[in-house]
Amino acid sequence: MHDIRAIRDNPAQFDAALARRGLSPLSPKILALDEARRAKILAAETAQAAQNAASKEVGAAKAKGDEAEFERLRALVAEKKAEVARLNEEAAAENARLRDLLMGIPNQALPDVPDGADENDNVEIRRWGEPREFDFTPREHFDIAGVKPGMDFETAAKLSGSRFVLLRGAVARLHRALAQFMLDLHTTEHGLTETMTPVLVKEDAMYGTGNLPKFGEDSYQTTNGWWLIPTSEVTLTNTVAGDVLDETQLPIRMTSHTQCFRSEAGSAGKDTAGMLRQHQFEKVEMVSITTPDTSLAEHERMTKCAQAVLERLGLPYRTVVLCTGDMGFGARKTHDIEVWLPGQNKYREISSVSVCGDFQARRMNARYRPGGGGKPDFVHTLNGSGLAVGRCLIAVLENGQQADGSVDLPGALAPWLGGAKKLTAEGALV
Structure with a gap:
């Protein structure tokens, strides 16, 4: 969520940031609501002061015997009490x-994010590995002979409908x-703490990461x-919701393997x-909670x-910076x-892999206390897939396929397959 004080201080800058994301100016509407809210609050405080003053005078009038x-x-106190209640209710509504x-307003892009309308304007920054040259026409994962016995879409559709899969045998083990x-x-070499989280969350958690209200x-x-989590970014990030952390606790680096929906x-x-x-799919998610001055370095890390996951698996990939028109809501x-x-x-x-700054932290009210003193400030949050397990399975199958299936x-x-290094054309691990 955005800082209303920053919008008040520089509405033109705020609207310019929105324009980079293809949105029309919103500061006039925001500031009008803010002004109405503040006016109601001031009126309620004024009425409360009048009520308090009259309350003090009631006793004095009673003591003097001035009944009128x-x-x-007493009538004024009752009137002001009702007015305070009404104004507070109106202020709450504003x-x-x-x-x-x-x-409902997306995060502001960093200055070095390329401007653009869609994925065609993303900028490649790294490429690793060379796509393999095949002496046959490579098949998609579901058409590879050795995969077919272990990847059942028909039974999944019978159970749940379209866009589900049932994995069996060797393919299921490979996925695991x-x-x-x-x-x-991630836990032994990258310093992340494994965390098992719920997949059902309260509405506040979805609001905290920006999945609500816009993307319900x-x-x-x-x-x-x-709500069923779309990724464990929701649960991992919200572990610090409402907290005031000591700077010595940061960075917090977590990873979780969950079902996602x-x-x-x-x-x-x-x-x-x-x-x-x-x-329904599975992801190994990464989330970091950092101080503001370390979040960009954490993004690179x-x-x-x-x-590193793809490099260890020998899967060619490229890395791109998303343009302003293709970025996610909270990034x-x-x-x-891309594999x-x-x-x-x-x-x-x-x-x-996204750096969100204090956008999610403001929604969650997640702060930290600087080590050198000073009032608490909002943490920065980051999230990224490390990786999407199903898509990684697809990449392993397609890149490793042979002419015989x-x-x-x-x-x-x-080591996780009992030493097996091959999926046979009949669907067995050997």
Whole structure:
């Protein structure tokens, strides 16, 4: 959420930042609501002062035996009490309108984020590995012979409908091995703390990370008000909601492997084949909580953590900086890491690593106490996939496929696969 004081101090700068994200000026509307809210608060405080003064005079009039003045003052106290209640209610309503408006405005992009309208304006900053040359036409993951016995879309559709998959046998084990490999890499080499979180959260948690109110249709809500998390960014980030941390506790670096749930609203007809875009999927998420002066360095560090997963697996990728028109709602800057999928003959996103500044912290009221003294300040939050497990499975299968329908697996996974390094054309691990 945005700092109303910063908008008051420099509305032109705020509107210029919105324009970079393709939005019309909003400062006039925001400041009008803010002025109305403050006017109601001032009027309520004035009426409260009048009520307090009259209350003190009531006793004096009673003591003097001035019945007429006593009744007048008592009536004035009652009148001012009702006025205070009304004005406080009106101020609360104005405050709610202002908060709702601010809650729906995206974060401001950092100055070095490239301007642009969509993904075509993203800027590549790194490329690693060379896409493999095939002496046959590579297949998409779901068409590889060795994969078919373990990737069942028909039974999943019978159980749950479209955009679900049922994994069996060797493919299910490979999927699990990838998640374990990622967790172990992040915890033993990257300094992240493994955290097992709920997948059902209260509404406040979704508001805290910016998933509500604007993107409610993208997530699932239960009949008793819980929300299914779209990613454990929601749970990990909200672990510090409402807290005042000591600076010595920062940075906090966490990772979690969870089921994730997305309605995929607005994606009808997009990536319907295979398991690239599912309603239920798994991710190994990374979240960092930092001080403001270290968050940009942390963004680079987290990007390297995600890239390291792909490098260990020998999967070619490229990293791009998202332009202003393609950035997520809560991000100030985002690196997308795109893995090479030979079955599609293109790079596809497998991780987004974003620095959010104090945008989420203001929504959660998450602060820290500077070590050198001074009043508490808002923390900075960062999040990134490390990685999307299903998409990583797709990349491993497509990049390692052989002409006979078997798949050569990355040697880095062997310890989690009982030493196996191959998925046979019949769907067995050997």
